[in-house]
Amino acid sequence: MxxxxxxxxxxxxxxxxxxxxxxxxxxxxxxxxxxxxxxxxxxxxxxxxxxxxxxxxxxxxxxxxxxxxxxxxxxxxxxxxxxxxxxxxxxxxxxxxxxxxxxxxxxxxxxxxxxxxxxxxxxxxxxxxxxxxxxxxxxxxxxxxxxxxxxxxxxxxxxxxxxxxxxxxxxxxxxLPAREIVSGLGEVIKYGVILDAGLFDDLETNLDRVLALEVDAVLRVQTRCAELKADLTSRDEKESGMRIVLNYGHTVGHALEAAGNYRVLNHGEAVLLGMIAESSIALALGMISQDVHDRIVGLIRRVPLRFRANTLDLTKVIKLMSHDKKSIGGKKRFVLPTRVGDVQVTEGVERSLIRSSLLSTFKLYTSG
Ligand SMILES: NC(=O)c1ccc[n+]([C@@H]2O[C@H](COP(=O)([O-])OP(=O)(O)OC[C@H]3O[C@@H](n4cnc5c(N)ncnc54)[C@H](O)[C@@H]3O)[C@@H](O)[C@H]2O)c1
Ligand SMILES: [Zn+2]
CATH class of the missing domain: 3.40.50.1970 (Rossmann fold)
Structure with a gap:
């Protein structure tokens, strides 16, 4: 139906x-x-x-x-x-x-x-x-x-x-294998952080029901995400402007995927980790409060992502980020949260900050 x-x-x-x-x-x-x-x-x-x-x-x-x-x-x-x-x-x-x-x-x-x-x-x-x-x-x-x-x-x-x-x-x-549900949740949570505090709240309340594939919980989340993506597409078909917000978690995420030769992490898993790292960058730059950071990390940590930090080489990740096609004139562009439901494009993030954010993200996944 x-x-x-x-x-x-x-x-x-x-x-x-x-x-x-x-x-x-x-x-x-x-x-x-x-x-x-x-x-x-x-x-x-x-x-x-x-x-x-x-x-x-x-x-x-x-x-x-x-x-x-x-x-x-x-x-x-x-x-x-x-x-x-x-x-x-x-x-x-x-x-x-x-x-x-x-x-x-x-x-x-x-x-x-x-x-x-x-x-x-x-x-x-x-x-x-x-x-x-x-x-x-x-x-x-x-x-x-x-x-x-x-x-x-x-x-x-x-x-x-x-x-x-x-x-x-x-x-x-x-x-779908459980791992692929986890992967999809990467993009779902992303929509909440970048555009829709209501969706984020819904996920905080109902994440377990979504993970259990309860029909109404999944359809509600899917519908909301489709509406958000449809709206962005309508307003910026060729990604020349605001559609860039979809890149939250992806500047780091793409590098994480590539560093593991697309075998260690799939796309959505890499985006989950990328969102934690980029939220840490936003926190360090004073763009979000500790509270907002904790909410973002808290929700992502509830997603049963199987990843061990020692399976990826951090230096390789950073090196790969210099090839990200979203960088302009060699400057890395990040889409960073300013609160739950809003983001801002930021340039000129120091390499050392990228490194420390990755380190703190990896630290969350050192065991288990
Ligand atoms: N075009 C875009 O705007 C856009 C946006 C985000 C991601 N992507 C791309 O999407 C790709 C990742 O997509 P994905 O995560 O769907 O990966 P995928 O297509 O590799 O699917 C994941 C795995 O699930 C299997 N599978 C698919 N449907 C299934 C089902 N119903 N039941 C059982 N198994 C099933 C597939 O065979 C595959 O092994 C990446 O290449 C990424 O770049 C594109
Ligand atoms: Zn994506």
Whole structure:
């Protein structure tokens, strides 16, 4: 059932995000309603395919879509030009023409890769995002940022390509490994800190219910996050201004991910730690009080993140931060909290402060 429809207002590129629970049967009719071409390609990964691909294909075929699918191995490593190229070859060999659409069925990796494929295949074909992880449902499937990684940096090759709609079914979360729920909570908590004290309060009260995947708690949080991301996207589609606030926790987070070669920490886990470190920076700069810092750290610490600090090399993390593409003229830009629900972009943070903030963050995760 569709619980809520949230609209991303972008003129002729506007689109809805459907949030709900148990919605597979309505996907094909919704495709029809949105004028999706008959020829549809579903891109997914080998973890998601056995769980969700067959019912989706059956539903689309029942409504007379001509649909084929391609499953990639799972994982961030597949978000590459090499894999995009393999998909292009397969699509060309299969005779997929311009009058076709791509469905991204999977987490953020598939969403970003399939989105990149849709943005560039024969100069662009329609895209439908069917996110199956919490992170993808609250964040990556919304906003049109699509990309693959380059050996020299994450998301370095990409485009803006808005989907025709986003299909966010929380029932998919039931098969998700616990670690991926933790990862999604990284982005969820981020929304609370950067934009919405009410969401943050809700999480303080109901985090355990969200972790237990109680339907109403999850749908409420998902809906709120989708609304916030939709609103930011509407106001700053190409990330030239205020959408930068989404980068809270990410300046440090991206470096943490990369330092562990994307194996020690996944994206959302790295963002959880990045938010602690960046909150420490804000505290040291006098931008937030100890109280606010304690609330942020307190909520993040309740998320069952499995990480041991000795698995990452701190010097490497700091070195990697100088490659962050959000830096302008070599200066690192941080999005730092000023209270719960508000942030400010800050430049010129001393290296020594970055180091000490990382150290204090790592200290919280030295045992267990
Ligand atoms: N485009 C954006 O705006 C944006 C925003 C945030 C993150 N991202 C990107 O998103 C990616 C991370 O996405 P992610 O965390 O979803 O990772 P992911 O896509 O790798 O999915 C995590 C794991 O869960 C598996 N999986 C997915 N759905 C499942 C389900 N329902 N049941 C069981 N297993 C399932 C996947 O196979 C994978 O092993 C990163 O590449 C990041 O850069 C993009
Ligand atoms: Zn993120």
């Amino acid at each position: 569709i619980h809520r429809q949230i609209d991303v207002a972008l003129g002729e590129r506007s689109y809805p995000i459907y949030v709900g629970s148990g919605m597979t049967a309505s996907l094909a009719p919704t495709c029809r309603q949105h004028g999706i071409p008959d020829r549809v390609v579903v891109l997914t990964d080998k973890n998601v395919a056995p769980l969700y691909l067959a019912p989706l294909l059956k539903n689309l075929r029942h409504f007379e879509f001509d649909v084929t699918s391609f499953s990639l191995p799972p994982g961030e490593r597949q978000k590459s030009l090499q894999w995009a190229s393999k998909v292009f070859t397969w699509m060309l060999e299969a005779g997929v023409g311009r009058k076709s659409a791509v469905i991204a069925l999977g987490g953020g990796v598939i969403g970003d890769l399939a989105g990149f494929v849709a943005a560039t295949y024969q100069r662009g074909v329609p895209l439908i995002q069917v996110p199956t992880t919490l992170l993808a449902q609250v964040d990556s499937s919304i906003g049109g940022k699509v990309a693959v990684n380059h050996p020299l940096g994450k998301n370095m090759i990409g485009a803006f390509h808005q989907p025709k709609f986003v299909w966010s079914d929380m029932e998919c979360l039931r098969t």
